[in-house]
Structures are given as structure tokens and as C-alpha cells.
Amino acid sequence: MALLQIVGRTFLSFLAAVGRLFLFMSLSISHAVRPPFYGRILGRQLLEVGYYSLPVVGLTAIFTGMVLALQSYTGFARFSAESAIPNVVVVSITRELGPVLAGLMVAGRIGAAMAAEIGTMRVTEQIDALTTLATNPYKYLIAPRLWAGLISLPLLVLTADIIGIFGGYLVATYKLDFNAATYLKNTREFLEVMDVVSGLVKAAVFGFLIALMGCYHGFHSKGGAQGVGAATTNAVVSASILILSSNYIITELFFAR
Amino acid sequence: MTPRSTNSQTPKIRVRGLSKSFGDNQVLRGLDLDVDEGESVVVIGGSGTGKSVLLKCILGILEPDSGSIEVDGEEVVGLRGGDMDRVRRKFGMLFQNAALFDSLPVWENVAFGMIQSEGVARKRARETAAEKLAAVGLRPEVADLFPAELSGGMKKRVGLARAIATEPEIVFFDEPTTGLDPIMGDVINSLIVEIVQKLGATALSITHDMASARKIAHRIAMLYEGRIIWNGATEEIDSTDNAYVQQFVNGRAEGPIEMPVRQA
Ligand SMILES: Nc1ncnc2c1ncn2[C@@H]1O[C@H](COP(=O)(O)OP(=O)(O)OP(=O)(O)O)[C@@H](O)[C@H]1O
Ligand SMILES: [Mg+2]
Numbered sequence: 001m002a003l004l005q006i007v008g009r010t011f012l013s014f015l016a017a018v019g020r021l022f023l024f025m026s027l028s029i030s031h032a033v034r035p036p037f038y039g040r041i042l043g044r045q046l047l048e049v050g051y052y053s054l055p056v057v058g059l060t061a062i063f064t065g066m067v068l069a070l071q072s073y074t075g076f077a078r079f080s081a082e083s084a085i086p087n088v089v090v091v092s093i094t095r096e097l098g099p100v101l102a103g104l105m106v107a108g109r110i111g112a113a114m115a116a117e118i119g120t121m122r123v124t125e126q127i128d129a130l131t132t133l134a135t136n137p138y139k140y141l142i143a144p145r146l147w148a149g150l151i152s153l154p155l156l157v158l159t160a161d162i163i164g165i166f167g168g169y170l171v172a173t174y175k176l177d178f179n180a181a182t183y184l185k186n187t188r189e190f191l192e193v194m195d196v197v198s199g200l201v202k203a204a205v206f207g208f209l210i211a212l213m214g215c216y217h218g219f220h221s222k223g224g225a226q227g228v229g230a231a232t233t234n235a236v237v238s239a240s241i242l243i244l245s246s247n248y249i250i251t252e253l254f255f256a257r
Numbered sequence: 258m259t260p261r262s263t264n265s266q267t268p269k270i271r272v273r274g275l276s277k278s279f280g281d282n283q284v285l286r287g288l289d290l291d292v293d294e295g296e297s298v299v300v301i302g303g304s305g306t307g308k309s310v311l312l313k314c315i316l317g318i319l320e321p322d323s324g325s326i327e328v329d330g331e332e333v334v335g336l337r338g339g340d341m342d343r344v345r346r347k348f349g350m351l352f353q354n355a356a357l358f359d360s361l362p363v364w365e366n367v368a369f370g371m372i373q374s375e376g377v378a379r380k381r382a383r384e385t386a387a388e389k390l391a392a393v394g395l396r397p398e399v400a401d402l403f404p405a406e407l408s409g410g411m412k413k414r415v416g417l418a419r420a421i422a423t424e425p426e427i428v429f430f431d432e433p434t435t436g437l438d439p440i441m442g443d444v445i446n447s448l449i450v451e452i453v454q455k456l457g458a459t460a461l462s463i464t465h466d467m468a469s470a471r472k473i474a475h476r477i478a479m480l481y482e483g484r485i486i487w488n489g490a491t492e493e494i495d496s497t498d499n500a501y502v503q504q505f506v507n508g509r510a511e512g513p514i515e516m517p518v519r520q521a
Binding site: 129132135140 | 316317318338342343345346348350352356357358360369370373374419
């Protein structure tokens with residue numbers, strides 16, 4: 001009996017949390033598509049989310065591409081199928097690893113930063129002050145961040161795709177003695193528009209989710225520094241889980257028949 | 258402040274039966290308060306009695322559990338979105354902890370209302386912000402600093418400059434002189450008096466500083482246990498026989514107001 005109660009209560013509070021999140025999301029979206037738009041803040045966020053994430057995402061991509069070439073070589077050499085390496089690199093990077101790894105890295109960087117900044121504004125009454133100055137916090141704080149996530153992540157992932165494939169090329173030609181021209185030719189042949197597009201769609205979804213989680217947890221943080229700390233952790237964890245689960249769903253939609 | 262002639266028009270702010278609780282903590286319990294146009298009212302009361310909550314309810318930052326709040330005769334409880342923002346443009350507010358935007362330099366904090374909700378050009382707004390900063394006794398160099406680089410008293414003054422920058426009809430001051438040295442405190446008191454007298458603004462202030470209250474208030478109201486238990490002209494505060502007010506004004510530990518402190 002007691003067990004059932006606990007299960008029931010947990011389930012109900014889970015439903016309530018999901019409800020609150022959906023409410024927050026629809027409110028944010030409805031403000032994000034209607035004026036006034038704060039271009040100056042959007043610009044700053046694009047710089048923060050997109051430009052300053054480039055080093056992290058670039059490093060992640062190049063090492064991922066390199067290790068992919070190396071690992072698939074050791075595997076495929078057993079079947080003397082080394083020529084499949086460019087294919088493995090291109091498909092894995094564009095479809096999966098580019099968007100997912102970039103998403104996770106940006107979730108750690110940006111989701112945390114957004115939650116901490118908005119959370120601090122909440123607990124130090126800056127959001128109240130914003131409201132008092134007749135400025136809607138959804139429009140001023142949240143909308144530009146959602147847009148920045150949605151726009152920046154696809155651009156970051158496109159860059160990651162290029163750098164990742166280049167990483168594979170580096171290892172294949174310098175370490176594994178592939179012929180550079182043949183490797184490039186194979187890469188071009190295996191490069192499918194659909195793979196890249198699906199990756200970019202994923203990136204846009206991930207970017208939106210990262211910003212949404214950062215804003216949601218920051219906006220609802222309570223208490224002082226401790227509350228902001230909890231909001232930051234929750235933002236990163238929930239964004240990461242949402243990235244991995246929505247990644248499966250989008251893959252299913254694109255490629256399962 | 259010297260008493261002003263009473264008039265019988267609709268009050269600028271009219272609060273009736275305002276209640277607000279947080280969980281089990283009943284903070285406001287049916288509070289009534291009128292503030293007339295051009296009047297300066299000071300609310301006094303012990304720490305944690307809900308003075309800041311009262312201001313936030315009027316501004317629509319907190320939603321009251323029940324009661325009515327009218328501004329210029331218009332009911333504002335339940336107003337949302339653009340309608341509420343239209344009402345909020347009548348207000349300026351100095352927060353107790355200043356609540357400056359720490360991602361913006363001082364001048365943009367002060368100019369925020371002008372730029373964002375009045376659409377003033379940034380350059381013009383910056384000039385006006387500089388004037389307001391001078392009015393609260395801050396030097397021009399301060400304009401380019403960030404809030405984290407200011408002392409507590411400087412933050413308070415920037416908050417004050419932000420509250421009055423758009424020359425609002427109604428200004429709320431939540432403890433305007435706390436954390437300031439006595440001289441600067443008096444400068445701020447004079448500034449508040451000037452805003453009320455010259456601009457004809459309506460002011461609702463909170464303070465624990467009785468000297469400040471005497472200087473800036475036409476009328477003083479005392480908040481205790483969620484209601485206004487006394488309110489009268491500033492001169493009456495010393496002659497009243499209300500034991501609560503007497504105890505508060507004279508700052509005595511003994512009296513009808515009990516502080517929840519256990520003797521060691
Ligand atoms: N957002 C909130 N959530 C929960 N409780 C709150 C909140 N804001 C205020 N309270 C509670 O309401 C009561 C009144 O708080 P308020 O800030 O209005 O006090 P105050 O009269 O301004 O005191 P002080 O003079 O110390 O500033 C306190 O008990 C406080 O704990
Ligand atoms: Mg207070």
C-alpha cells in the first residue's frame with residue numbers, strides 16, 4: 001500500500017513537472033515569434049553559443065574523426081575492407097557523432113551558463129526588476145537564447161562535420177598510408193545530402209533543447225547560490241538526456257522504414 | 258514633509274483587503290491602504306512583516322491571494338501582458354537590494370526603461386542617464402562601471418537613479434537610505450522630497466529610519482501582522498497613544514510587539 005502510494009505520488013509529480021515544462025515551452029515559443037525582438041541580445045547570445053563554442057566543438061570533432069579512422073582500420077583490416085574507412089567516417093560523423101557530441105559539449109558549456117545567469121537574475125530579483133521596467137522576461141531573456149540555440153547549433157555541427165572528416169583524412173593518409181586522392185574521391189562518393197541534412201535537423205533540435213533546459217531551470221531556481229547550483233546541474237543533465245533520447249527518435253523518423 | 262491639503266479625488270493607489278501567503282506563512286491579511294496623488298506615504302513596520310511583499314503585489318510581481326488593488330481607479334489584480342505593462346510604465350521602483358542588471362554597465366541600467374519601453378535612442382538615453390546619476394551624487398566615471406564594481410551604497414543610488422529615470426508618476430522606494438552614510442542618506446531624502454514636490458510624483462516608501470520617514474513622508478502607515486494598524490500625518494506620530502507605534506518609533510524592546518527572540 002505504502003509502496004503504491006509512493007509510486008503514485010512520484011508519477012503525479014512527474015506529470016506535474018512535464019506539464020510545467022510544456023507550459024513554459026509554449027509560453028516561450030509564443031513570445032519568441034512575436035515582436036518586440038531584442039536584436040542586440042540575440043547577437044550577444046549567437047556569439048556566446050555559436051562563436052565561442054567553436055574551439056570546444058572543433059577539438060571534439062577532429063579527435064572523433066581521427067579515432068574513427070584508426071578504429072575502423074584495425075577492424076576492417078581483418079577483412080581487408082580498408083576502403084570502407086572513408087564511408088564509416090563520413091556516415092558516422094554526419095549522421096550521429098557530429099550532432100550528438102557537439103550537442104553534449106554545448107549542453108555542458110551553454111546550458112550551464114544560461115541556467116546560472118538566469119538563475120542568478122531570479123534570486124537577486126533582477127527578473128522582478130525587468131518586469132517592473134515593463135519588459136517581458138520571456139521576450140528579453142528567453143526568446144533570444146532559444147533563437148541562438150536553434151541557429152547556432154546547425155552551424156556548429158556543419159563545421160564539426162567538416163573538421164571531423166578532415167581528422168579522419170589526416171589519420172588515413174599520414175598514419176595508415178592511404179592515397180590522399182583516392183581517399184578524398186571515396187569520401188565525396190559516400191557523402192549523401194540526406195546524412196548531412198538529418199544531422200543538421202538534429203542539431204537544431206538539440207540547440208533548442210539545450211537553451212530551453214538552461215532557461216527553464218534558471219528561470220525557476222529558488223533560494224540563493226545553492227538553488228542556482230542545482231539549476232545548473234539540472235539544466236546540463238536534463239539537456240543531455242533529452243539530446244540522447246531525441247536523437248534516437250529523429251534517427252528513427254529519418255532512416256527507419 | 259509639511260502636510261498637504263487633503264482632496265477628495267480618487268486615490269492614486271487604493272488597496273483593499275489584500276492578502277498574500279507563502280505556504281503556511283500568512284504575510285498580508287486583509288491590508289487596506291490609500292495613497293493620494295502627489296502624496297508621499299511611508300510604510301514602517303518590523304523586519305519580515307511584508308512591506309516588500311506589499312510593493313511587489315502592487316507592481317504585479319507577486320499575485321495576491323485575494324483583495325483589490327486599484328491604480329488611478331483601474332483594477333490591476335489579474336491584469337496581464339500588455340495591459341499590465343501599460344500600468345507598470347507609471348511606476349518606478351527602487352528594490353531593497355537594488356537588483357541591478359549585472360550584465361549591463363551602470364548607465365545602461367539607468368537608461369533601461371528609456372531604451373526598452375520608451376524607445377529613446379541610446380545616445381539620448383545615455384545623456385539622460387548621466388544627469389540622473391549626477392542627481393544621486395555619482396560621478397560620471399561610474400557610468401561605465403559594472404554593478405559588481407560598486408559599493409553597496411553606490412548600488413543603491415544607481416537603483417534610485419534607475420527608478421526615477423523615466424520620471425514615473427508613482428515611485429516606490431524600498432529602504433532608500435539603508436546602507437548609506439548619514440550625509441548621503443540626507444541627500445537622498447532631499448532628492449525624494451524634490452521628486453515629489455517638483456515632479457508631482459506620488460511616492461510610497463519603506464524605511465526603518467525614522468529620521469528619513471519624518472523628512473520624506475506626508476503620512477506614515479504602520480504595518481503589523483499583515484494589516485495597517487495605524488496611519489496618520491507625520492506630525493501625529495509622536496503624539497499618538499498607539500502603543501505599537503510608540504514602541505516602534507522609540508525603538509524599545511519592551512512593549513506590545515514581541516520579537517521572537519529567546520533570552521539566553
Ligand atoms: N518569494 C517569496 N517566497 C516565500 N516567502 C517569501 C517570499 N517573499 C517574501 N516572503 C516571506 O514574506 C515575509 C515578508 O517578507 P518581506 O520581504 O515583505 O519583509 P519586509 O517587511 O520587507 O522585511 P525587511 O524590512 O526585512 O525588508 C517574510 O516572512 C518572507 O519570508
Ligand atoms: Mg523588505
